[in-house]
Amino acid sequence: MRTTSLFAALAVTKAALAKGPFLQQLNSTQWIFGNHLWNLTQGSTYATNLQYQGSDAVGKAYGHYIGYDGESNLQFTSASIVSNTSDYIDVAFSASLGDLHWVIYPELAGAYQYFVNKALPDLSILRTLWRLDPDRFTHGYNTNKNDKLPDFSLYANATKIQDETFLFPDGSYVTKYDFANYVRERDFVGVYGDKTGSWYIHPTYEYQPGNHLSQTLTVHRESKTGDAVQLNVVQDTSHFRVGNKTPQPVGKIWGPWLWYLNDGSLSDARRQAAHERKTFPYAFLKDTAYHSRGSIRGKLTLSDGRPAAGAAVFLGDTDTSTRPLVQGSGYYYTAFADASGAFSIPNVRSGSYGLIAASNGGAIGDVYTNFTSSPITITAGKTSHLNNLTWAVPTNRQKIFQIGAFDKKATGFTNSGQHVHGLTEKGPANLTFTVGKNTDADWYYASSKLGSWDVVFNASAPNSTARALLSVSLAGYSQSAGLTIYLNGNKTLGSISKDTLTSDPALYRSGTISGEWRFLQYDIPAEDLKQGSNVLSFTTDRYTLWRGVLWDSIILEWVL
Structure with a gap:
């Protein structure tokens, strides 16, 4: 718990009476800022003592901070008002690597934030976040999941099995990845209770890396302290993909986004999010390139x-x-x-x-x-x-069969959906899929257990020069599972393993839809296919818990 000096306490009391946006320096490493609706005490790293609705919304939690790649948190050495208008003030907290801005309006509960790079190294993760009072913020929300955060008391008897993933005594799993989702599908993200809500609203995701399939964390319960964690990961080229660090140009801006406070109402947060999207791009950001x-x-x-x-x-x-x-x-x-x-x-x-x-x-x-x-x-x-x-698409093809649509996701297969840990273990070890009889829903989103998934199909060569082409599209792969592809029990077409593919962590981080896309093709001479019934086998011959193949689509075609 962080202590507040008498001077700081008096400053907080004075700030609560203030009407307009303000910044006040308390000492060489401490400032207080906000408006008459809220105020916050910023230290060199952490911002604490969030006064809102007449009390501290941070409490014993860590508060607000910004960092990159693990726990490399920025340390602020100075603060200043860089823009002061009749409508707002723009407060910049400066660190050696960049400046975090808070744009504060008189009657807004919350503030707009943006970060300007000065000297960040090549990185994969950049995030701001709140760690808030767990008794006040009991629930988490993103577009795909709205649920109560696990009670902190449950962690006392839980077994930690991997990175922030726990097995509770009742046999259920809880992980910080449970609330992960696709970045560009979000409306807003936050933690809330019956009195207070704290939300991140992004009017655009242009400063987020990656395409439609980019996903990252949003909210969770901190397992060591119980803090309610509200994440704002604005740069992620690591989670749920084969990680990569990227250089960041000097002057690059992440944001602005809105950090918004209310009484915990989802409908109010949704209305505010719609308003922010209508007003983008924001006039207050005085940057020529932005406009x-x-x-x-x-x-x-x-x-x-x-x-x-x-x-x-x-x-x-x-x-x-x-x-x-x-x-x-x-x-x-x-x-x-x-x-x-x-x-x-x-x-x-x-x-x-x-x-x-x-x-x-x-x-x-x-x-x-x-x-x-x-x-x-x-x-x-x-x-x-x-x-x-x-x-350009191939036109000299005749489809023999296809399982799953090409979308780089495991959509349409059994158990594909929200982030849930350990679902690979609920899939079958052995499966028979008969073309013309079974549907995509009879296939499972991932292969993990030792066994064989057999596709039974009929084939008849359309002409004497035809050959077959097997295309295997994976929505993800987590090592060290291994899978070998056989035709009619004796012909080896290829293998999928750590020797041929680099691992992505999607499956063991509760991903059931996608990780890193891979695409493999195998030529099959026509004479290797029998007239009539054939069997294509995907045989898992190396088992690793929660690892394996995440499926997208399988298509077998005649090449004419």
Whole structure:
């Protein structure tokens, strides 16, 4: 618990009576700031004593801080009001690596925040966060999950089995990844109770790295102290993917976003989030590059004539060879094409980008190629019209069977859904899937246990020169599980193991939808397929608890 000096306590009392936004220095390493609705005491690292609704909302918890890659937390050496208008003040807390800004309005419960880089190293994680009074903040919320945080008392008799993952006496698992979700699908994130709510609202996710499949943590219970943890991870090229550190340009801005306080009402937070999205980009940020924006429009058509309906469109780095999931030095935008293949992205920062499009299932769920185009130039005040873009897809193919749609996710398979730890153990060791009889729902999201998953299908070569092509799309892979692919019991087509793939942590961090996408193909001579019934076996021959293969799609085709 942090103590407050008599002088600081008097300053807090005085601040509670103040009307306008303010910053007051208490000593060389301590400041108090806020408005008449709330105020906060900032130390060199932690901000504590959050006065709101007449009491301290931090209590014995750690409070607010910012850091990168583990527990490398920033230390502030000075604070100043960098902008003072009749509407707001912009308070900057300065550290050697960058400046954290709080934009405070007179009648707003909360503040806008943004961070400006000065000297950050190459990194994978950057986050601000609150650790708040657990008795006051009892529940967590993100777009996909709204639930009570586990009671802290339960951790006393729990067994820690891995990174912030615990087995409770009743046999259930709890992990800090339970509330993880896809960043670009969020409306807002927060912790709340019957009296108070603390929320992070992002009007845009342009400063977040990665594409549609980028996911990270949001809220959880701190296992050592019981603090209610409200995370604001604004840079993540590590969790749920093959990790990568990226350089950060000097002057890069993460934010602004709104940290918002209320009485715990979800509906009020939702209304505020809608308001923030309407007012983006924010006028208070005095940065020319931030306000230099254009837009982009285009239409994607497959080379076989079909519209690229529902395609996932990613506007990222000009180097399109860099995996979209770990692009993280610039600003990034996503959209989905409509039924005609048309897409648009407004409010894009001026500059050069690379465009990547991929199937998101649905009408083009059989497409496993990606569309790329680079560079794409965005000019301030203008719309970049890409007109008709042709997406090359193979046309000399005849499908034998397909399990799952290509969307780089395990959607449609049994047990795929929210983050839940240990579900790999609920999948079968052995499974028989008969083409024409079974459906995608009969396949499980992951293979982990020792055993064989057999696909029974009929094949008949369309001509004497045809060969078959097996395409295996994985939504993720966690080592050290191993899997071998056999045809008709004796023909080895290939293997999936730590020797051929780099591990991502999605499966053992409670991921049931996606981690890092991998795509494998195997040629099969026509003579290796029998006329009539054949069996394609995916045999798990190396077992590691909670590790294995996370499935996306399997397709077998004749190449004509």
